[in-house]
Amino acid sequence: MHKVLIADDHAIVRSGLSFLINQQTNFQVVAQAANGNEAFLQIERADVDIIVLDLNMPPGESGLITTQRIRERYPKMGIVILSMHEEQEYIDKAMQNGANSYVLKSSSDDELLSALKSVANHQTYVDQNIILTKTDLAEINSQKVNVKMKGYADLSSREKEVLPLIALGYSNKEIAKKLFISTKTVEAHKASINRKLGFKNRVELVHYALHHGLIDF
Incomplete structure (x- = not known):
């Protein structure tokens, strides 16, 4: 059973995602968080395998930074970004910072479920509505974030x-x-x-x- 943490600043979104994920075989939501710091603390306390993380949870730490911190502290953690941001800059930076998957909130439930299954199998997954170019892949693999x-x-x-x-x-x-x-x-x-x-x-x-x-x- 893959244990999932949902981090989103909207309670109704967390409830909806929990209902969807708990209906799936081999997935169970074990914790929720309303911001990045809370998510990090939940990971420290709970036995979590995968986190579904929003990028914007104001006021609070940027989800991009939370992603980076989780990857540094918990290198085996599966990180699925679920965001309203369709801008390539956000997608590239999230993957660069350590996300295993990026899914748009505007996409169907199937996209999130595909992401969860892929990450559970230690594979990356990018929403089918997102097209990554060679330039994007180069940006993701660069170390510019460390310089900045x-x-x-x-x-x-x-x-x-x-x-x-x-x-x-x-x-x-x-x-x-x-x-x-x-x-x-x-x-x-x-x-x-x-x-x-x-x-x-x-x-x-x-x-x-x-x-x-x-x-x-």
Whole structure:
């Protein structure tokens, strides 16, 4: 049985996807999340094989960044992107960041089910309504994201969770509650982030987060 986590900011979407997936043989929805950070925490707690992830779950971390963080921390995790974004830039970046599959929300249920079955068999799957060119494949296989995000790779896994929450204006106490850590630990992570990335204040951190698409409003 393949255990699935659904991450989408709309409860009705999560319910609909859960109903669809739970009707399928060998698939069971075991957890849900409303944003990227929550999804990451659910993966840490639950026994999850595949995540169906939306790219935009504002206000919160960008789904593109969540995809990258999940791939880095859980290299065997199956990642299915289910998004309204049909722009090639989003598709290329999602696959480049580690997604195994990309499905459009405008497509039929069959596309999502095909994606789930493919990913369960350790295969990639791209929505049949999406056409990947040689240029797109070259972009997906490039390492441009690492160049643009220089410095980000030096952050620890927890620091990458804390950074977008700081940028979104959450207090130390609120961040601590969301991540189930102490406020002193949050303060330590904030100091480490500022030191590693050379920030002098929160304004610089927010600018960095926005410039690199780390957060969605």
